[in-house]
Amino acid sequence: MVNTPAIQLTDLKKSFGHIRAVAGVSLTIEPGEVVALLGPNGAGKSTTIDLALGLAHPTSGAAELFGASPRSAIESGRVGAMLQGGALLPTLTVAQSVALVASVHRHPLPVEEALARARCTEIAKQRVSKLSGGQLQRARFAVAVVSNPDLLFLDEPTAAMDVEARRTFWQSMREFTDEGRTVVFATHYLDEADTYADRIVMLSAGRVVADGSPSEVKAVVSGRRIRATADFEWNLDVEQELATLPGVRSLEHRGAHFTLVSDDSDATLRSLLSAYQDIRDIEVTSHTMDDAFLALTEGRSDFEADADNRARVDLSLVADVPGAIAATSAKSSHDAAPATLEEVAS
Template sequence: MNETPAIHLSGLRKTFGALTAVDGVDLSIRPGEVVALLGPNGAGKSTTIDLALGLARPTAGGVELFGAPPRDAVAAGRVGAMLQGGALLPTLTVAESVALVAAAHRHPLSVAEALDRARCTEIARQRVSKLSGGQLQRARFAVAVVSDPDLLFLDEPTAAMDVEARRTFWQSMRAFTAAGRTVVFATHYLDEADEYADRIVMMARGRIVADGTPAEVKAVVSGRRIRATAAFPETPASTAALAALPGVRSADRHGDVLTLISDDSDATLRALIPTHDDIHDIEVTAHTMDEAFLALTEARDTEGALS
């Protein structure tokens, strides 16, 4: 395929004195992808977004949005952004804030449509200074989409939102991405990345440590978790016998709850069940995004400490 990437980062590097915030990032994102940037604080997510938008100058490497420099794509109204440092004028209403930004673009959405997309219609007349944290985030989203962009960057978009507000926000995002637009969002909520992203790019110490679908990223943590309720007594011998079952990498028990981590859950269960009719409520689950996140970022931290 010769489709021009929506985002192309090549050898991207950014230093601040002795601190390296982004360290040789190569990344290409196709039009229509919804990509989550994950990583601990200081991983380089926000700096990468700033570089991609042309808000910061790279120390080395290059950035292209739709095959052109970032400023060209931004000037053409093809890019929207909702950044952590983005501020709205406190004396304006939400509708006035959206209208102000719309006036700077050639072919914006109507103010009413932008408000509707961001679920802001009911707060349109409220002044920015009177908004709650979650309402302010929704207002910033309305400002970000009023240019009707092909590419949208979101930096911690659901920060300060409660559970219901987060759900509402992602409902509006589904409508936005349904038309094939490209979205890149940085988040600390691993469940958001797992549920809403087509692709996850995980960063640690300024580098990409994983890049794939949510299922592929979670697969880096091998094995499955077997959890069951055990009625037999807990003894050193019983614990040793469980640890010796086929495929088992670890065996743990807290009260009646038994947890086995196995590289071959089928073989483990075939050996376990015939010898223990006093085990019930068996659950077999894949590892979570949290576990993949910890495994990948801790591996990078260890690597950085050893290098």
Template structure:
């Protein structure tokens, strides 16, 4: 039985490993998630995100290591109805309307939310009477979100929830999900959309090849590899002169413009001051923090080929 006191334990994964035959899907993953935290598991396909989530939910038994959900085993937490999830694969159950399906799922939980409220929150009110098999990809995904939300779970686990959605669908999805997170629920989601993890999570865990390669708030993840670039239009200047400015790692010429790469925000500040001091004619200056995309490539040590494929358009 999950008591309110044990819930303060949050979600604890200790040294999880899982192999499928020769393939080591997860090789020693330890994560401690505080109640109310929103955590993104970020990584390319095959990083071990889905296997980690399956072990977290008790769908897959780890080869070694333990999972504790608010002080209970995954099976006990699921039985107690404190877990809600959106799995990566899966279509909806047929021969039901959207409303009937959500009502059916709600009935399985001890303290479900009001079905109409959840339909409204997920933007599925207009399609509530439609058969579940006659929906678009985006609508299907919103119904699956409704099924996860109606449980009113303490822990909401989403395995690549927006993989099938277009840009607008993703934005709508996260708008609805923010409302949930705001209620103090613990949210864990897997994604390979870097901007999604950055925008929505309090904390990002980067996974690659079954291991955690970085763990921290989005800003910290970026700062750790935190390359910054300064772009400036500066005609008639030699790139070797620019690359010798303090804080600059390298300088690339792009026509009349230069791109100066700095290792972090402190060195880009230094470089910018030096640039303006020595080349006051520099114009059209732009300083950019590296996106998670670059952080990702750097931390996972990928050559970029795999990651180019990972984020779907």
């Protein structure tokens, strides 16, 4: 028996005037997946989430959650969301806010459990208007999970959180996903996507330009970085020699520190150590999610003219192939402030 996808997006498009915010997004996300949506500002991440939730109407295409319309899935309590535009009533306490949302769902979590999951027990009696930015995010997370959803959308969930608060938040999220629930989150913190997502979907200018595991996405950028410190005088001759070592594709240096990007790090290191004795602090690393992000999203500004000729990267083919995809981000505006899930369900 084939499982019904948690999310099925089919050629979703959304235009605001002459701007295409979402330009044909198709995704199938299975139950239990943890998926990160990445992309520069204006790439279409938030708009795609709004379309999936039924908070915005597509220009064309379709969205289904668990084989039903977004409205039906939300009404059933199977979907929760923590969105950038969602606001809590400032005069209520955190506990009252969670209880209010719990009251409109059929099978909610106990309020105390939702507060505990979001690490909000200590701030339960505080008014929303008195919360710090990080505390407010935790309160919004408690509101999102109190319906006991099978699918959770998060749009920049750790914005305004410090490093420790972010770590604590993802501990809570790990507990949530360990129960087999589906999570889709958009973030600007690439390290969060690399660490916590099973799958990365990268958007640029409203299109999917990469879709795969974190390791597959990072493999888009070939080669390795060799960082070292030179205990000799740097000059143009040295720079030329280093740049022409076997396997070297590029060279950067700042003071005594230099970085080589090499397609054959073993050959580069052998030649480097043979030619130069006064080198220390050598470090060899693979490319990062930051490198893949830049490779996949930086590019030309004529997206609209070239959009129909673009396609996502087939990540099964790029592990040994250098290069990048040129795509640009188009600024997108949103409809009026999105409604809450309760407003959609009513």
